[in-house]
Amino acid sequence: MILSTLLWLPVLGSLGLLLLPAESKILPRFTLGVALVVGVLSLVMLAEFDPLLPGMQFQEQAPWLPMLSLSYELGVDGVSVPLVVMSAWLVVVAVAASPPQIQRSRLYYALLLILEAGVFGVFFAHNLLLFFLFYEVELLPLYLLIAIWGGSRRTYAATKFLLYTALSGILLLGAFFVWGWLAGGFTYTTLLSHPLPQRSQVLLLIPLLLGLGIKIPFVPLHTWLPDAHVEASTPVSVLLAGVLLKLGTYGLVRFGVQMLPQGWGVVAPWLAWLAVVNVLYGSLNALSQDDMKKMVAYSSIAHMGAVLLATAAATPLSVLAAVIQMVSHGLISALLFLLVGAVYTNTGTRDIKLLTGLLNPERGLPIVGSLMVLGVMASAGIPGMVGFVAEFLVYRSSFAVVPLQTLLCIMGTGLTAFYFVRLVNRVFFGRLSERAAAMPRRQTYERLPALALALAIIVFGIQPGWLVQWSQATVSHFDLPITIAHLG
Numbered sequence: 082m083i084l085s086t087l088l089w090l091p092v093l094g095s096l097g098l099l100l101l102p103a104e105s106k107i108l109p110r111f112t113l114g115v116a117l118v119v120g121v122l123s124l125v126m127l128a129e130f131d132p133l134l135p136g137m138q139f140q141e142q143a144p145w146l147p148m149l150s151l152s153y154e155l156g157v158d159g160v161s162v163p164l165v166v167m168s169a170w171l172v173v174v175a176v177a178a179s180p181p182q183i184q185r186s187r188l189y190y191a192l193l194l195i196l197e198a199g200v201f202g203v204f205f206a207h208n209l210l211l212f213f214l215f216y217e218v219e220l221l222p223l224y225l226l227i228a229i230w231g232g233s234r235r236t237y238a239a240t241k242f243l244l245y246t247a248l249s250g251i252l253l254l255g256a257f258f259v260w261g262w263l264a265g266g267f268t269y270t271t272l273l274s275h276p277l278p279q280r281s282q283v284l285l286l287i288p289l290l291l292g293l294g295i296k297i298p299f300v301p302l303h304t305w306l307p308d309a310h311v312e313a314s315t316p317v318s319v320l321l322a323g324v325l326l327k328l329g330t331y332g333l334v335r336f337g338v339q340m341l342p343q344g345w346g347v348v349a350p351w352l353a354w355l356a357v358v359n360v361l362y363g364s365l366n367a368l369s370q371d372d373m374k375k376m377v378a379y380s381s382i383a384h385m386g387a388v389l390l391a392t393a394a395a396t397p398l399s400v401l402a403a404v405i406q407m408v409s410h411g412l413i414s415a416l417l418f419l420l421v422g423a424v425y426t427n428t429g430t431r432d433i434k435l436l437t438g439l440l441n442p443e444r445g446l447p448i449v450g451s452l453m454v455l456g457v458m459a460s461a462g463i464p465g466m467v468g469f470v471a472e473f474l475v476y477r478s479s480f481a482v483v484p485l486q487t488l489l490c491i492m493g494t495g496l497t498a499f500y501f502v503r504l505v506n507r508v509f510f511g512r513l514s515e516r517a518a519a520m521p522r523r524q525t526y527e528r529l530p531a532l533a534l535a536l537a538i539i540v541f542g543i544q545p546g547w548l549v550q551w552s553q554a555t556v557s558h559f560d561l562p563i564t565i566a567h568l569g
Contacts, residue, residue: 135158
């Protein structure tokens with residue numbers, strides 16, 4: 082019952098907010114308390130999870146709407162369990178990083194908790210229709226979080242996000258109905274025990290890749306993401322980059338690599354080239370940005386391309402690398418968006434041409450600056466941090482299968498150092514700018530969420546076995562495609 086507890090506790094917490102006075106100071110504390118309980122429960126689940134077992138664990142099943150072949154079936158394995166734990170604690174970070182005075186705070190915190198439940202449902206679902214249901218649950222909360230508490234162009238960004246994500250859902254639903262009809266059921270067990278012919282798998286992968294590609298996002302389906310990030314508040318950007326994008330890449334691993342392996346072997350070489358496009362396009366666009374938040378947003382597109390490359394290689398090591406890269410990107414991108422938000426809150430701008438000298442120990446933002454240096458080093462893959470572990474695994478495992486595409490992705494990843502060094506050099510070094518000279522003093526405890534993320538990035542970089550161990554057994558038992566090698 083631990084999965085149901087994790088799934089429904091945030092929902093109960095959002096309902097509990099209705100019992101509290103509107104705009105009360107208790108609201109953020111109550112929400113943080115609920116998020117912390119969920120985070121601790123996720124660690125309890127992790128402690129009870131057996132990493133040596135490859136299959137689903139903590140499975141729960143109950144009839145729901147049998148006439149529609151919809152049952153309440155939950156379970157986690159080595160692919161989903163690290164993403165669940167990361168998501169739970171990133172919600173804690175987002176709640177803790179939310180402004181103390183926020184309008185319509187009861188609605189705001191309720192939406193954060195409902196969003197968390199929707200994400201958990203995607204990772205827990207053991208049924209295509211249940212996956213789709215929770216995949217759509219996160220749509221409305223995120224739309225409202227951008228549309229109500231976003232920037233000056235929030236309506237445009239939120240509407241664009243809504244339209245793109247709705248299209249993603251339509252494509253997935255259509256593919257799921259056809260898949261369930263062909264296989265004779267919607268449960269993952271039925272789908273795995275009734276594999277489809279290769280041609281049918283390829284045809285199913287077309288709408289699946291388009292639908293999931295919008296969420297990841299793939300170029301050219303990415304245009305909603307920079308706008309959403311720029312207009313979203315800092316906590317929402319943390320969840321968007323750290324958690325929501327992973328729903329798409331998780332779907333690639335779960336449905337494409339695991340359940341449609343023969344079809345995946347046909348489309349994988351093309352996906353490897355798409356990964357190259359993502360990495361190069363995202364990196365080159367990040368290099369040209371003056372808005373720090375938009376720069377980090379485009380860097381996310383590039384780093385999600387590394388996940389796509391690893392899934393395209395489709396070896397046990399590369400699929401493991403894809404999972405580790407998802408966690409790595411979640412932690413690093415969350416840290417970077419937190420720090421960009423801190424700079425904007427204190428200076429009123431994200432334009433790197435208007436800021437200098439923020440590392441000034443007396444009147445600047447020395448803690449933010451130090452953490453930003455750490456964050457960009459992690460994103461660039463400096464050894465000793467989780468970003469290096471993830472990217473090394475991705476490129477080491479992919480090179481033997483798709484060597485040319487891997488080399489091009491390495492070149493694109495190398496650009497990370499250029500655009501982030503440009504950001505750090507312009508914003509944090511040199512003489513303190515006049516705009517930043519009158520900044521109010523901030524308390525150290527306000528930086529605790531960023532410090533916690535930085536600690537996780539270092540710990541998993543020094544001891545990657547603590548992260549890798551949870552997924553090895555699961556991915557080693559995938560029925561992976563064997564036809565890609567001569568197509569790369």
